[in-house]
Amino acid sequence: xxxxxxxxxxxxxxxxxVIMFGxxxxxxxxxxxxxxxxPLAIDFGTQFLPPxxxxxxxxxxxxxxIFARVVYAARYDLVIAISAVAFSIVVGGPVGLIVGxxxxxxxxLTMRGLDIIQAFPAFILAVGVLSALGExxxxxxxxxxxxxxxxxxxxxxxxxxxxxxxxxxEAGRAVGNSRRQIILRYIAPGTVGTVVTQAAxxxxxxxxxxxxxxxxxxxxxxxxxxxxAMISEGVEEMVIGGRWWISVFPGMAIAxxxxxxxxxxxxxxxxxxPTRRKSR
Amino acid sequence: MTALLxxxxxxxxxxxLPILRGVDIKVRQGEILGVVGETGAGKSMTARAILDLLPTxxxxxxxxxxxxxxNFVPPKARQxxxxxxxxxxxxxxxxxxxxxxxxxxxxxxTLRRLRGMGRREAKQEALNLLxxxxxxxxxxxxxxxxxxLSGGMCQRVCIAIALAGEPExxxxxxxxxxxxxxxQAEMLKLLGDVITEHNAAGMLITHDLGVxxxxxxxxxxxxxxxxxxxxTTAEIYQEALHPYANQLVSIATSLDSGGTPRxxxxxxxxxxxxxxxxAFAPRCFRASPECFEQEPPPVAIxxxxxxxxxxxxxxxxxx
Numbered sequence: 001x002x003x004x005x006x007x008x009x010x011x012x013x014x015x016x017x018v019i020m021f022g023x024x025x026x027x028x029x030x031x032x033x034x035x036x037x038x039p040l041a042i043d044f045g046t047q048f049l050p051p052x053x054x055x056x057x058x059x060x061x062x063x064x065x066i067f068a069r070v071v072y073a074a075r076y077d078l079v080i081a082i083s084a085v086a087f088s089i090v091v092g093g094p095v096g097l098i099v100g101x102x103x104x105x106x107x108x109l110t111m112r113g114l115d116i117i118q119a120f121p122a123f124i125l126a127v128g129v130l131s132a133l134g135e136x137x138x139x140x141x142x143x144x145x146x147x148x149x150x151x152x153x154x155x156x157x158x159x160x161x162x163x164x165x166x167x168x169x170e171a172g173r174a175v176g177n178s179r180r181q182i183i184l185r186y187i188a189p190g191t192v193g194t195v196v197t198q199a200a201x202x203x204x205x206x207x208x209x210x211x212x213x214x215x216x217x218x219x220x221x222x223x224x225x226x227x228x229a230m231i232s233e234g235v236e237e238m239v240i241g242g243r244w245w246i247s248v249f250p251g252m253a254i255a256x257x258x259x260x261x262x263x264x265x266x267x268x269x270x271x272x273x274p275t276r277r278k279s280r
Numbered sequence: 281m282t283a284l285l286x287x288x289x290x291x292x293x294x295x296x297l298p299i300l301r302g303v304d305i306k307v308r309q310g311e312i313l314g315v316v317g318e319t320g321a322g323k324s325m326t327a328r329a330i331l332d333l334l335p336t337x338x339x340x341x342x343x344x345x346x347x348x349x350x351n352f353v354p355p356k357a358r359q360x361x362x363x364x365x366x367x368x369x370x371x372x373x374x375x376x377x378x379x380x381x382x383x384x385x386x387x388x389x390t391l392r393r394l395r396g397m398g399r400r401e402a403k404q405e406a407l408n409l410l411x412x413x414x415x416x417x418x419x420x421x422x423x424x425x426x427x428x429l430s431g432g433m434c435q436r437v438c439i440a441i442a443l444a445g446e447p448e449x450x451x452x453x454x455x456x457x458x459x460x461x462x463x464q465a466e467m468l469k470l471l472g473d474v475i476t477e478h479n480a481a482g483m484l485i486t487h488d489l490g491v492x493x494x495x496x497x498x499x500x501x502x503x504x505x506x507x508x509x510x511x512t513t514a515e516i517y518q519e520a521l522h523p524y525a526n527q528l529v530s531i532a533t534s535l536d537s538g539g540t541p542r543x544x545x546x547x548x549x550x551x552x553x554x555x556x557x558x559a560f561a562p563r564c565f566r567a568s569p570e571c572f573e574q575e576p577p578p579v580a581i582x583x584x585x586x587x588x589x590x591x592x593x594x595x596x597x598x599x
């Protein structure tokens with residue numbers, strides 16, 4: 001009875017998250033059908049129009065239709081954020097598992113290496129690497145993903161170090177599991193919860209980093225739409241001219257995306273850690 | 281009866297601290313050996329050393345270690361025996377099952393790995409094993425996550441997992457820790473029965489002497505990293521040679537018959553302490569100067585073995 005209702009509650013959260021995120025993905029996929037206006041059309045006759053039936057989200061400095069740009073920007077932002085975070089996890093997770101379990105010299109060498117990477121502010125590091133690699137969406141993904149790797153290595157490593165002391169890990173060794181089986185079956189599943197939760201947070205962070213890079217001209221090149229860059233464009237207009245719609249709508253898009261991701265993250269964390277289900 | 285597991289001169293140091301100072305232990309085919317002693321005597325360390333489960337900071341050395349005639353000194357040999365030849369029943373059963381997988385998955389995975397069974401066959405055998413540890417609704421337990429089961433149920437599952445590889449020896453490390461007092465005796469009885477039914481031998485580590493009396497054939501009493509007294513359960517209970525074992529038993533039996541709780545004066549030595557020749561001498565009512573200076577000699581009387589200068593014999597002349 002209690003388990004059933006807990007499960008339903010958990011289901012609802014996942015459902016809501018999936019619907020919201022699915023909506024964003026749908027927007028990205030079907031952008032041309034959703035937005036009637038061209039996101040790149042410059043029209044000085046329609047500068048700074050407030051939201052109206054013609055321009056749902058209003059227009060910006062160059063007469064861009066904000067609605068169309070928010071819709072098209074979903075393509076860039078979702079693809080960049082998700083791919084970058086996936087890259088961070090695929091590289092950082094296994095490294096964290098291995099060095100966390102082995103400990104010793106391998107562990108300290110890896111951690112010192114990460115210290116060096118993290119000694120640079122993430123933004124400066126991204127700017128540096130991106131200018132070396134050159135612009136482009138693919139390089140952007142690599143760079144945003146690379147900057148996120150240390151977070152996942154540290155997270156997974158810390159989790160592994162506490163998990164490996166658990167008595168069920170010793171019990172697992174005592175019935176003859178190999179080191180590989182211990183890492184994969186006894187330790188790795190325990191880290192999934194935190195990794196997924198962090199992934200949702202990191203996605204939001206990746207969108208912000210992408211936006212920041214866009215702002216200084218290293219991200220998605222203008223005039224292609226990108227949420228973060230759109231916020232940056234509108235900040236001045238909002239403060240000085242009271243034209244709130246230029247920043248607020250892309251901001252809402254980011255908020256909805258991140259919120260849906262964290263709903264999904266939380267529910268998956270519960271799914272892979274059965275003991276958590278009961279406790280809520 | 282031949283020896284199944286025979287360990288001599290087992291020493292374990294963690295850093296520079298001596299934890300085990302030459303443990304000799306022998307488990308014979310088909311018998312259940314009880315290993316008793318206060319916390320810190322080195323009981324669990326002994327079990328972990330046999331299975332090579334000690335942390336890397338520990339240095340382990342054996343004089344000899346044989347299992348069914350095979351040399352078990354190389355760590356590799358001991359690792360390979362895990363599950364296959366030596367089953368391990370851990371302390372704190374609830375924490376000893378993988379929380380992420382259903383009980384059935386853990387049990388049948390172990391069967392598939394240790395006995396090379398197919399999926400379906402493993403499930404059948406898993407249910408059989410659950411039945412053999414007296415679980416009345418194996419299907420439900422098979423589908424449960426560990427956190428959905430009681431401590432006693434988890435311990436039954438742990439025993440089933442330990443039996444999965446058809447081991448010749450089952451080592452149970454304080455298997456009742458963390459269980460309700462009401463089911464502790466039942467669990468130990470079960471463990472004893474199951475060991476016999478599976479034609480295995482057992483090594484039961486506990487600090488509960490009452491338990492030992494019911495389940496074990498022989499008893500090894502440990503003190504400060506050594507076995508100080510070894511004998512059949514009856515011998516240890518009726519006339520333990522070593523003063524420590526003797527006091528331990530008399531306290532346990534007087535408690536059982538409703539006596540006031542007593543304790544042996546003094547405290548268990550710390551591994552960091554400088555031990556006297558006989559580690560128990562400072563707490564012993566029979567201690568004499570030689571106990572502090574000379575290693576206690578082995579005394580063997582009627583199958584019982586003790587390391588003591590002044591064993592409690594009725595006919596002291598028989599030394």
